[in-house]
Amino acid sequence: MRLKDLTDNARIILQDEYPDRRERDALVSAMVRDFLHLPGYAIVTEPFADIPESAASAFLDCAGRLSAGEPYQYITGWCEFGGRVFSVAPGVLIPRPETEYLCRIAVGKIRQMQQGDRISYGGGKLRILDLCTGSGCIAWTMALDIPQADVVGLDVSAGALDIASGQFSTDRPQSRMSVSAPRFAQCDILRGPSATGGLKDWKDGASLADFFAEPLDAIISNPPYILEKERVLMRRNVLEHEPDLALFVPDCNPLLFYKAISDWALELLRPGGLLLVEQNEALPAETAALFSGFSRCETVNDLSDKPRFTFAVR
Ligand SMILES: C[S@@+](CC[C@H](N)C(=O)[O-])C[C@H]1O[C@@H](n2cnc3c(N)ncnc32)[C@H](O)[C@@H]1O
Structure with missing residues (x-):
């Protein structure tokens, strides 16, 4: 699947849970980085990049979980705090x-x-x-x-x-x-x-x-x-x-x-x-x-x- 189609799909999936466009775009950009291992700006610079099926499916799975209200940091298992990467999981507060x-x-x-x-x-x-x-x-x-x-x-x-x-x-x-x-x-x-x-x-x-x-x-x-x-x-x-x-x-x-x-x-x-x-x-x-x-x-x-x-x- 092409990167552009994938990210367009993700935006549609996220629309109800994340009605604010800037927040939605920030999430899609983070997903591109974390699930496709491409820089967030690849959405603009490489819209026709071909994404392997397994990565595309993990990406859309993440979008589905986000649309069901799961926090992004619980899906990835980590969050950034003070320039460092901390593990997080359900049961522990996501640092703010x-x-x-x-x-x-x-x-x-x-x-x-x-x-x-x-x-x-x-x-x-x-x-x-x-x-x-x-x-x-x-x-x-x-x-x-x-x-x-x-x-x-x-x-x-x-x-x-x-x-x-x-x-x-x-x-x-x-x-x-x-x-x-x-x-x-x-x-x-x-x-x-x-x-x-x-x-x-x-x-x-x-x-x-x-x-x-x-x-x-x-x-x-x-x-x-x-x-x-x-x-x-x-x-x-x-x-x-x-x-x-x-x-x-x-x-x-x-x-x-x-x-x-x-x-x-x-x-x-x-x-x-x-x-x-x-x-x-x-x-x-x-x-x-x-x-x-x-x-x-x-x-x-x-x-x-x-x-x-x-x-x-x-
Ligand atoms: C707001 S969270 C802060 C977590 C972390 N320090 C942070 O800043 O992300 C509050 C923490 O207090 C813990 N907590 C709640 N009641 C407590 C108690 N009676 N004694 C000790 N810790 C408690 C919770 O388990 C939770 O981890």
Whole structure:
């Protein structure tokens, strides 16, 4: 089949689920890249290229799954985050661009702190905790971007921990970098920081007591924060495929994770240690109010100028 006929067919299949033409075109272009192994612009430069039957059938199968509401990243099994490729699968949240931005801010602030500490404490290995780690995108970004960081990610979901602890285990270029891989453990963070005593590495069952033996330098979290009543605003590819556990909080207690995170940070962060959280843009003041026990607290806007993050210093 010719490339042009194939992509025209895909656009028709996707029309109802993706009525926005730009979004539909972006998906078709990504499918050309990932399923036909051609650059997205080949649609324009090589419309009459002959596509082998097996590739054409995988391409149209993907279009069919997308039209049934399946997220593209679950179909391919991966997504890009901060310039790296992360594995994803149903059962784990697909990392979002806002969280990439959170990581950029976190890396900048932690590096700044590292420089300051070199002057005051002589430096050393930074301990960074990622609460509600999901795919491990935050934990891995910290481990890969902050030299000498000791990173732990916690999540209650076994499916998420399987994915997080398996990132970069195949022979991808990133996996050959000489960094310490983060460790991951199962933990219900709503039970509070006293839970750290018995935490075990998800992969080999070794105790994580060494990590929690000293005060931590930074805690980062993107916890569930979408209100149940906000479901009506969401698309079905999210509602029907991504885990409720990763997304929703009760309308009557929307900040329960932030209360817990504040407890973790007050108990485990060293004085001067950093806390960074992603939050519901409708509740910035309420979220910041929970961190009143910190020496500094500020709301940080995302690139669309929405108040999506809170940054606090212990
Ligand atoms: C919004 S997702 C964030 C995932 C990942 N950090 C990211 O930014 O893509 C929230 C995560 O919190 C986890 N979670 C939900 N309830 C939890 C709990 N009580 N304790 C620990 N983790 C929890 C979910 O399994 C999910 O992976």
